[in-house]
Amino acid sequence: MALRHAVPATLLDGEYSGYQPAKTFDVVVANFWHAPPQQLYAELTELEKEGLVAGRQVVQETRPDKRLFHVTDSGRAELKEFTAAVSKPSFIRDDLLVKVQVADRLGTAPVIEQLEERASAAEAKIELLGKLLRQLRGDADEEEFLRRGERIGSYLTCLRGLAFEQGHRDWCLRIATVLRERRTTHAER
Amino acid sequence: MALRHAVPATLLDGEYSGYQPAKTFDVVVANFWHAPPQQLYAELTELEKEGLVAGRQVVQETRPDKRLFHVTDSGRAELKEFTAAVSKPSFIRDDLLVKVQVADRLGTAPVIEQLEERASAAEAKIELLGKLLRQLRGDADEEEFLRRGERIGSYLTCLRGLAFEQGHRDWCLRIATVLRERRTTHAER
């Protein structure tokens, strides 16, 4: 289970509705996660049924009413258990890798194009994460913040996200160059 | 669909049974993918039904008979289509990130332990991939191989796997250090 724990983990930092995190889930909560609202509503409903989170109705005049959720004691306990349990190593699972794998056989042109698109998407995310990190650490420099900051969880996971995007960008650009240069020397197909 | 294309991609390099790749799927085919044999059998059966791959029975004396699969023309065509279609960006989805996110609230000890375990697992994989890369490029150096080599698909995906594992290791070690050093200054809980 993944969202099952990712959602309460988010909620530790405060109350959220189902809608809020859905918008920012890519970046703020989990610079690493992504989930459409539907999934969050479903998960929150399930978690509430099990008593791991609790919601309270907030009436809004101009906007539709919403429900803000927080983690219950029982939810905290389960999160703590989850934290202690071992989990399996992660791995990349990316269609683009499959495409690169077969590019020299089935045609490089569309793959090169996608590699370059990915690289600029990664670049954009790198900048976004850079800003977010600066914002999170405020005036302090990184070392300082990590030593004395109160809540560093988000910062640490952002760092992973940043490194991932940088690695992704670098690889995309490298591979695009390699494939491009081969086009002059290797016949396609 | 992911395995749906990853499997034929593998099969482009030669014939395989369901069993063979299952063992090496972590490393050889897709230094990035991982799938248990059950899934491969299921996928191969499905792909065969749709005519994208074809199998031939190989009788073995000492071992149980097996079926070797290869990609059909129709399978190649679909792969090529897949290669041209755009796919969504990838992201990390790792329980460990969730744990790090909440570590400063719910207890750092078990998380530090897991970070260090992960780091050494990543280290092991880095060495494995290094060996594989050396083996794939033979006598040539990397630049040379990437320019003139016949089939570089696996090499390129391995490079991504390698960079990913290095990033993973570095992050794990860094975060473990950060959390460890905070333990002397921050009370837990």
Add this chain to the structure above:
DNA sequence: AGAGTCATGTAAGCTGTTACATGATTCG
């Protein structure tokens, strides 16, 4: 004799994605 490997599958279940649906309010 028992453990491990080669070889193949079925069946159930968990997670996550996508499409569909609703309805008020705000912004240009």
Add this chain to the structure above:
DNA sequence: CGAATCATGTAACAGCTTACATGACTCT
């Protein structure tokens, strides 16, 4: 006035994981 945003859900489906099952051969 139309598009976007806030806000919440249902239903169907696709994909992956896990448990279970079988059976022969090889190595210690």
